[in-house]
Structures are given as structure tokens and as C-alpha cells.
Amino acid sequence: MNAKIAAAVLFLSATGFANHVIAHHSYAAEFDRNAPMTIEGIVTEVWFRSPHVRYYVNVTDGDGKQVLWDTRGLTPTKLVRQGWMKDTIKVGDRIKMYGHIGHTNKTIMSIIDVTLPDGRVLTSRSVAYDIKN
Amino acid sequence: MRRLAAALVLACLASIAQAQDTDFEGAWLLNVQIPAEPLVGLLEITRKDDRWFAWVEGGPAPVTINGDSIELFIDSRDRQGYLFQRRLTGNLEDGLMSGIMHSIDVVETAAEFGEDGSSWSAQPFAEQPPQTPITDMSQVGGIWAPLRGLDFRKWTTEMTPAAREWHAGYDARMDEPQKRCISPGLYSAITWSFPFEIVVDDDKLVFLYEAFNLLRRVFTDDRKDPDFYPNSAMGYSTGAIENGELVIETTLLSQTIRDFNGEPISENAKIIERYSLGDDGNRLTVVVTLVDPDNYSRPSIRRRVWTRQPDAVIFPFECDPDAFFRQLYNEGRMQEYIDRTPRRP
CATH class of the missing domain: 2.40.128.120 (Quinohemoprotein amine dehydrogenase alpha subunit, domain 2)
Structure with missing residues (x-):
């Protein structure tokens, strides 16, 4: 992280900016608020661009079949301010994702948070309370 | 009897004190x-x-x-x-x-x-005098970072029958402009939670938004909108200082949507922004009013607040709609998307 980004992260944390990230389009139209779930799989493609980052993740389903999930998080400019960089999640990483899945397409996910191979947890949403426990 | 009288007196006093x-x-x-x-x-x-x-x-x-x-x-x-x-x-x-x-x-x-x-x-309701009156445009110059709050994000509006009819066919999954990297325009963009910069020039203010790399010029030299200026998502803006506030009026807008609910904004709409300063000039607040009689019988209002942050870095926002279209393709909905083109704002 270079000095400018570090300064930006510092200021934005100080102003609370990093803690109230906001979507700029409607997730509600596409994702089911009542269906949060966790998936685990291998990252096959990283798409770290606006309007929203996407990670394509190969997940083994209950029947042992490989299913490609299309998952998405916030805008890169917002993730970078939280220290979540382009190479934070790499192709080949085994990750765990928690989020809302689609109303109709059940292999898309709006990411709430990600557990990295080293156990760190990154948040892609403003989460007032941790509801997973 | 004395107790009863006292109770009656108290009851009368209470009814007088109670708000009508x-x-x-x-x-x-x-x-x-x-x-x-x-x-x-x-x-x-x-x-x-x-x-x-x-x-x-x-x-x-x-x-x-x-x-x-x-x-x-x-x-x-x-x-x-x-x-x-x-x-x-x-x-x-x-x-x-x-x-x-x-x-x-x-x-x-x-x-x-x-x-x-x-x-x-x-x-x-009464107009409140601003904490820090704006007397010179230079006071609003600089980089502003969003703070939390102010906006209710009110969902429903008072749409006209024509607007309601158009809105009934709106599908955010297909039609929301920002999904395909198109800005929904000024009214939405002002309230997004990204930093922006105001550059002060002699005859204009230049607003540089991080979101979608949006740019607008707000002319401050009393000029009128030219006949040849095209309608656009950011419109044509003029600004002036009124009673200690920066007041900006924008017209020549293109058809777009108001917010996530997808209600329409017409080309005849006018957007009025009232910026005021607080905290010794280090907090900027805006009240944004959408006046669009073609679509709304009552103006719609949104709000936003920022803090001055000279050291902030405004990042580039390079938008690529590839993933949106790839999803439509994977879901077999490309033809549906194309069929909806005529009604897409």
C-alpha cells in the first residue's frame, strides 16, 4: 500500500467513511434478503473493476458437481479504502463467502463478507451487527 | 364534592393544555x-x-x-x-x-x-440561517468526503398517472443505468457516498465526482442556458449565492430515473440544490429538490452532508459493463434485454 492510499484509508476511517459503504444500485431487485448463505470454493477469475468487483468461484455442490458461482462486492474504490486490494483475493485461492443469493439465479451472490485462506475476514458491506453467531 | 370539583378543574386545565x-x-x-x-x-x-x-x-x-x-x-x-x-x-x-x-x-x-x-x-419549518454564511464561491472549493446521515431515502413519491404507468414496467435488473456503467444522472449521483471536489473558477464551479468519473460545470456569471445545449444526465447548471447559501439550478436534463425504485425523471425537470456550510466552513450540507410536474405532483427531496478533507485522494472510477452483459448471456436473457431497449431511460 503506497503512502497516498495509506493516507486515504486513514482519513476515511477517521471520518467513518469506510464503515458506511453504500451501494449505488439496487441489490434488492436481484438478491433475496431472506436467503443469506455461505459457500466455499476455488476462485477461478478475479474481476476487480467498477461498478462492482466480481469473483467467479468454483463450488462443489451436494451431489459432488462443480458449479461456477458469480459473486460480487462493492466498488473497487471503496474496497481499496478498506485495504481490500486487487491482489487480496487471487485465482486459485480457496475462500469462504457469506452473502445473499439471487431471487431467481441461485448461483449468484451479493457478498457480505469473505474469509481468506489465512483466516482473515473482509467485509463488503456495512454490517451493524454480526448475525452469524 | 370538593374532590369532584378539583378533579373537574384539573380535567378542564388538561383539555386546555392538550394540543388540538x-x-x-x-x-x-x-x-x-x-x-x-x-x-x-x-x-x-x-x-x-x-x-x-x-x-x-x-x-x-x-x-x-x-x-x-x-x-x-x-x-x-x-x-x-x-x-x-x-x-x-x-x-x-x-x-x-x-x-x-x-x-x-x-x-x-x-x-x-x-x-x-x-x-x-x-x-x-422555518428557513434557518446558515451557520457559516457563504459570501464568496471560494468557500465551497476543495475536496469533500461524505458523512453519514441526513437522507431518509424515502421510497415512494407522488407520481402522476403517466409516471405510474411507465414505472409499472420498470425492471431494475435490466433497466438500471448504472449497471451498464451509465450514470443515472445528477439527482442520484449527488447523494452517492463517494468523495468529490469543487474547483472554483472566475465564472464557474467545476464539480469532479469520484462516482462514475462524473463532471459538471456550474456557471456563476449570470449566463443563461444556450439554445443549442443538449440534454444530458448532468444537465446545464447555473449557481448563485442567496442568503448565505449556494443555490444551483439545473435544467436540460435527459430522461433517467430518480432512485433505486426507478421512478422517471423527464427532460423538463428542474433540480435545485441548496448548499450551506457549517462547522466553520468545514461541513457542507445540501438539500436537493426535484421539480418535475410531468412525473410528480409534489417535489421530491433528498439530502447529503460532507466534511472538508483536503488530503483525500479521489480515485479513478473506470467502469466496465462486461460482467453485467456476461451475466445476462449466462442467464439466457440477452434477447429480453434487447427487446426492452425502446423503454430504457
Whole structure:
């Protein structure tokens, strides 16, 4: 992280900016608020661009079949301010994702948070309370 | 007998002190005291044929009034676009309303989940003099970073029948402009939670938004909009200082949508922004009013607040719609997308 980004992260944390990230389009139209779930799989493609980052993740389903999930998080400019960089999640990483899945397409996910191979947890949403426990 | 008389006197005094329900009529400035994220809104109440009607930020808000008590429902969306209700209950006393707000059906992962039980108040609406009057355009120059709060994100609006008919066919999954890297325009963009910079020039202010790399010029030299200027999502803006505020009017807008709910904005719309300064010039607040009689019988209002942050870095926002179209292709919906082209704003 270079000095400018570090300064930006510092200021934005100080102003609370990093803690109230906001979507700029409607997730509600596409994702089911009542269906949060966790998936685990291998990252096959990283798409770290606006309007929203996407990670394509190969997940083994209950029947042992490989299913490609299309998952998405916030805008890169917002993730970078939280220290979540382009190479934070790499192709080949085994990750765990928690989020809302689609109303109709059940292999898309709006990411709430990600557990990295080293156990760190990154948040892609403003989460007032941790509801997973 | 003496006790009865005393009780009657007390009852009379209480009824005199109690607010008459007609006292609720009028315009109010509504405040919800959510820690770190206060909400502010215009509340309008009127009575017609013995029925009460209320609007918050220009949108309908079901209300029940009985004596000095009030119950008000404000439909709002969270940051992801999920709809929930804010229920305000309270009383009117000595010309002020106050009470408790409860949030209903908030998504548990939303930031709004923590606001339940906040207190609220409302005072008769009156123009407040700005804390730090703007006397020179240079006062608003600089980089501004968003703070939390102010905007209710009111969900429903008072649409005209024509607007309602258009809106009934809106599909956010297909039609939302920003999904394919098209800006929805000024009214939405102002309230997004990204930093922006105002560059002050002799005859204009230049607004540089991080979101979608948006750019606008606000002319401050009394010029009028030229006949040849094309309609666009950001429109044509002129600005002036009025009573210590920077007031910007924008016309020549292109057809787009108002917010996540997808209500239309017409080419005939006008957007009025009133910027004021506080905290010794280091906090910037805006009230944004959409006036669009083609689509709304009542103006719609949104708000935003920023803090001055000279050291902030504004990042480039390079948008690529590839993933949006790839998803449509994978889901077999490309033809549906193409078929909807004529109605897409």
C-alpha cells in the first residue's frame, strides 16, 4: 500500500467513511434478503473493476458437481479504502463467502463478507451487527 | 364534592393544555436522532374532509392523528435498496412534536438495523440561517468526503398517472443505468457516498465526482442556458449565492430515473440544490429538490452532508459493463434485454 492510499484509508476511517459503504444500485431487485448463505470454493477469475468487483468461484455442490458461482462486492474504490486490494483475493485461492443469493439465479451472490485462506475476514458491506453467531 | 370539583378543574386545565389536532397542520422540520447518522426531512401535514394526509420529503407517509398523539409511517430503503418502514409515534406539546422511532423489517445485515428506538422531534419549518454564511464561491472549493446521515431515502413519491404507468414496467435488473456503467444522472449521483471536489473558477464551479468519473460545470456569471445545449444526465447548471447559501439550478436534463425504485425523471425537470456550510466552513450540507410536474405532483427531496478533507485522494472510477452483459448471456436473457431497449431511460 503506497503512502497516498495509506493516507486515504486513514482519513476515511477517521471520518467513518469506510464503515458506511453504500451501494449505488439496487441489490434488492436481484438478491433475496431472506436467503443469506455461505459457500466455499476455488476462485477461478478475479474481476476487480467498477461498478462492482466480481469473483467467479468454483463450488462443489451436494451431489459432488462443480458449479461456477458469480459473486460480487462493492466498488473497487471503496474496497481499496478498506485495504481490500486487487491482489487480496487471487485465482486459485480457496475462500469462504457469506452473502445473499439471487431471487431467481441461485448461483449468484451479493457478498457480505469473505474469509481468506489465512483466516482473515473482509467485509463488503456495512454490517451493524454480526448475525452469524 | 370538593374532590369532584378539583378533579373537574384539573380535567378542564388538561383539555386546555392538550394540543388540538388542527395544530398538526403545516410544514415541519423532522429530525431523527440516530447516533452518528441523524436524519432530517421535510414533514408536511394537512387535513381534508376529516382525513389526515402527510408527506415526508415529498413522498406520501400514512399518518394517524388523535388529539395530541401522532403515528407516522415512512417507507425507506436501506443502502442496498431493501425496503423497510420507519414508524414514528409521539405527541405534540407546546408547538413541538417528539417521540420514538421504530424500524420495521430492516435487513439484519444493513446499517439501518441499529436505529430502532431512536428519538425524534419536529419543529415548525422555518428557513434557518446558515451557520457559516457563504459570501464568496471560494468557500465551497476543495475536496469533500461524505458523512453519514441526513437522507431518509424515502421510497415512494407522488407520481402522476403517466409516471405510474411507465414505472409499472420498470425492471431494475435490466433497466438500471448504472449497471451498464451509465450514470443515472445528477439527482442520484449527488447523494452517492463517494468523495468529490469543487474547483472554483472566475465564472464557474467545476464539480469532479469520484462516482462514475462524473463532471459538471456550474456557471456563476449570470449566463443563461444556450439554445443549442443538449440534454444530458448532468444537465446545464447555473449557481448563485442567496442568503448565505449556494443555490444551483439545473435544467436540460435527459430522461433517467430518480432512485433505486426507478421512478422517471423527464427532460423538463428542474433540480435545485441548496448548499450551506457549517462547522466553520468545514461541513457542507445540501438539500436537493426535484421539480418535475410531468412525473410528480409534489417535489421530491433528498439530502447529503460532507466534511472538508483536503488530503483525500479521489480515485479513478473506470467502469466496465462486461460482467453485467456476461451475466445476462449466462442467464439466457440477452434477447429480453434487447427487446426492452425502446423503454430504457
